[in-house]
Amino acid sequence: MILIFDLDGTLIDSAPDIAAAVNQVLHEEGLAPLDLPTVTGFVGNGLPKLVERVMAACALPSARHQELTARVLRQYEAEPSARTRVYPGVVQALKDLQVAGHELALCTNKPEAPARAILQQLGLDSFFPVVIGGDTLSVNKPNPAPALAAQAQMGGGPAAFIGDSEVDAATAKAAAMPFYLFTEGYRKSPVDQLPHHAAFADFANLPSLIGQTEA
Numbered sequence: 001m002i003l004i005f006d007l008d009g010t011l012i013d014s015a016p017d018i019a020a021a022v023n024q025v026l027h028e029e030g031l032a033p034l035d036l037p038t039v040t041g042f043v044g045n046g047l048p049k050l051v052e053r054v055m056a057a058c059a060l061p062s063a064r065h066q067e068l069t070a071r072v073l074r075q076y077e078a079e080p081s082a083r084t085r086v087y088p089g090v091v092q093a094l095k096d097l098q099v100a101g102h103e104l105a106l107c108t109n110k111p112e113a114p115a116r117a118i119l120q121q122l123g124l125d126s127f128f129p130v131v132i133g134g135d136t137l138s139v140n141k142p143n144p145a146p147a148l149a150a151q152a153q154m155g156g157g158p159a160a161f162i163g164d165s166e167v168d169a170a171t172a173k174a175a176a177m178p179f180y181l182f183t184e185g186y187r188k189s190p191v192d193q194l195p196h197h198a199a200f201a202d203f204a205n206l207p208s209l210i211g212q213t214e215a
């Protein structure tokens with residue numbers, strides 16, 4: 001089966017680096033930093049949307065959105081993974097899933113360039129022959145197009161989606177793919193309010209969970 005993974009809050013805890021980039025720009029603007037839970041709550045719909053949420057929280061004029069988005073992105077790309085951690089058990093789970101014959105792809109709302117840089121810096125790039133970012137197509141998740149593009153680029157066939165958020169649950173539903181929910185990421189809703197085929201809190205359990213579903 002083709003397994004399409006989300007990135008932020010699923011494979012990696014990346015919010016500290018996103019918050020650092022945001023807070024550097026706020027500092028340059030003479031504004032107080034936002035705390036980590038606040039910035040984490042803004043992750044999920046891509047960088048332009050995150051900056052829009054930051055600007056609303058800081059009462060910055062929306063006319064500056066393009067400029068501030070470019071500055072946050074430049075800051076983030078300068079140091080994208082220094083504070084970012086791969087969640088426990090991810091690497092072993094990805095290896096086990098490949099050994100079991102699955103093919104892995106990545107579908108994130110993070111812009112493609114920093115997504116690829118982070119995968120490489122954290123040693124995850126070799127798992128993912130296909131990477132679709134938030135700016136790879138003209139639409140991003142929860143539109144199903146990025147997930148469907150990942151599936152098509154992997155050669156087509158049965159696919160499942162693994163993610164941590166409301167956005168991923170909606171994407172999987174729209175793409176008609178079973179959704180595996182990682183419960184320890186950046187979701188805002190209770191687990192039972194997110195439609196999912198199966199949920200897991202520990203990556204060590206994912207290979208058997210997917211094996212059971214297939215059987």
Ligand SMILES: O=C(O)COP(=O)(O)O
Pocket residue numbers: 006007008009042043044045046047050107108109110111134141165
């Ligand atoms: O960049 C975001 O807003 C979210 O990224 P994700 O799709 O990898 O969770």
Ligand SMILES: [Mg+2]
Pocket residue numbers: 006007008009010044163164165185186
């Ligand atoms: Mg996510």
